[in-house]
Amino acid sequence: MEKPSNEIVSVVVVTCGGHEYIKPCLDSVHAQTYPHLQTVIIDNSLKKDFALRMAEQYPGATIYSASSNLFYCGGLNKGISLSCGDFILCLNDDVILDAHFIEYGLRGFRIDPAVGMVSGKIVRMDGITLDSTGLYVSLWGTARERGYGRKDGGQFQRPGFVFGVTGAAAFYRRHTLLSIREAEDAYCDPVFRFFYEDLDMSWRAQRKGWKAYYVPQATAMHARGATVRAGCGVGQPYARLYLSDGLQADLIKNRYLTIIKNASFWDVCLRLPFLVWYELLVWGYAICFRPRLIRSIIPLCAYAKAALHKRRSLTKRLYRDR
Numbered sequence: 001m002e003k004p005s006n007e008i009v010s011v012v013v014v015t016c017g018g019h020e021y022i023k024p025c026l027d028s029v030h031a032q033t034y035p036h037l038q039t040v041i042i043d044n045s046l047k048k049d050f051a052l053r054m055a056e057q058y059p060g061a062t063i064y065s066a067s068s069n070l071f072y073c074g075g076l077n078k079g080i081s082l083s084c085g086d087f088i089l090c091l092n093d094d095v096i097l098d099a100h101f102i103e104y105g106l107r108g109f110r111i112d113p114a115v116g117m118v119s120g121k122i123v124r125m126d127g128i129t130l131d132s133t134g135l136y137v138s139l140w141g142t143a144r145e146r147g148y149g150r151k152d153g154g155q156f157q158r159p160g161f162v163f164g165v166t167g168a169a170a171f172y173r174r175h176t177l178l179s180i181r182e183a184e185d186a187y188c189d190p191v192f193r194f195f196y197e198d199l200d201m202s203w204r205a206q207r208k209g210w211k212a213y214y215v216p217q218a219t220a221m222h223a224r225g226a227t228v229r230a231g232c233g234v235g236q237p238y239a240r241l242y243l244s245d246g247l248q249a250d251l252i253k254n255r256y257l258t259i260i261k262n263a264s265f266w267d268v269c270l271r272l273p274f275l276v277w278y279e280l281l282v283w284g285y286a287i288c289f290r291p292r293l294i295r296s297i298i299p300l301c302a303y304a305k306a307a308l309h310k311r312r313s314l315t316k317r318l319y320r321d322r
Contacts, residue, residue, distance in 0.1 A: 009102050010038040010085030014075035015093040017045025021223065022093045026058055028220075029091070034102040038062065040082050042075040071193040080177060081185040088177065090170040094223040095122070097169070104218040105171050108159070116176030116210030117202060119165040120218030121156060128152050131222045134162030134214045135202055139271050140278040141259050143199040162214045164202020168222045173210075180204040182310050189257070189310070191303055194247060196254035203262040204314060245292050252282060252293070253303065260307040261314075 011029050015022045029039055039061040043051050051065040062082055070078060076090055087109065089102065101120055108118035122131040130147035133156040138144035145166055147156050165171060177187045180201065188197040202212060259268070268275070286293040 006036055007086040007106075008036045008038055008084060009034060009087045009089060009106070010040055010080075010083030011089045011091055011102075012040045012042070012076060012079035012083060013091045013093050014042040014044060014070075014072055014079060017043065017047055017050045022054075023057070024096050025091065025093050026054075026061075028095075028097040028099070028101075030058065031099050032097065032102050033100050034106065037102070038083060038085055040064070040079045042066065042070065042079045044069050044071070044075050071190075073188045073192045073194070073197050074190045076188055076197070077185050077190060080187050083174075086174055088172050088174055090167065090172065092168045092222065094225075095168050096221045098219040101169075101218045101220055104215050108171075108213040108215040108218070109173060111213055112211060114209065114211045115213045116173045116179075116205050117165045117212040118171040118218070119162055119212060119214045120169060120171070120220055121152075121214075121216045122166060122168055122220050122222050123152055125221050125223050127221065130156070131224055132166035132168065133216070134212070135164035135166050135198060137163065137199065137203070139274040141263070141271060141275055142255060142278070143196060143258075156214075157216050159213065159215050159217075162212050163206065164199060164212050167198030168224070169220050170198055170201070171218075176205055176208075176210050179208050179210070180314070182313065189261075191257065191306065192254045193250050194254075195251045196258050200254075200258045200261060203258065207262065207314065207318060245290060248290065248293055252286075257303060257307045260304055261311045 013022070013025060013029070026039070026041070029037070039058060041054055041058070041061050041063045043054065043063060043065040046066070046069065051063050054061065054063050064078055064082060066075065066078070080088060080090070087106065089105070091097075105118045105120055109115050119132065119134045121133050123129060124131050128151055130150050130152050132145035133147040134145075136144045136146060146162065181187045182189060188201050192200065205212070
């Protein structure tokens, strides 16, 4: 019989206050069978009464109301800094956890002390369309969710090692986050704002020697894009087309920064034909359908220099820790 754990799990939820999503999300956290929980809510709504309502409905939660929009990455960093758990579940506010998610997810960490990240089986709100069963780097240098958009026919019921964890429900060992932070309380890169922070964090963790493990029994439902896309784009196969120009710019910029910060010379060489093809598609789309994107992205090139510095810093720590 498995020995019960008394380790604390901190659940960090960053929200803009969409009540139709945040309440079912937090209710699912409070319905967990695992008893040793801390709930941290980062309120990005900028609404005076939102934190009061959350405090009334979830009196045991730690609530931080931002005076200005921290965006997702800044909010996540603030939530992690306020957490006290041995393990930290970073949760989108449009996710509903199965009651046993944390209980089963913790078993993944016990497979190997080097497991620093755990992924569950995430499905869409219809309960049958897969959203993620683990995160990978695609040939195009994009974040690829295993099983994305496919019907769940039990084909991903075998637990095992994966590359990383989706940001919708990213379960980390605290020591892993401490080992990959880029500065004090900067666990994910705040420059990213939205998108690709999960691939960047997973890649940095892999470079530090941490592993990611997939536990299919840890299940959750996700209304993908519900908090950042127009309502008509939720759950659509090409949901990126429904993003605003600002979010599209973040998506393009953050892919570049993730590659600059993490990909080796040989990674780039092996993927070069696919990377070139992807660039032609992205910029062709921008020129033909969203020319304003080009003006938004060019000033963001200044972030590349900072990304190179972050890469060098992590590389130095890698050699120092060996």
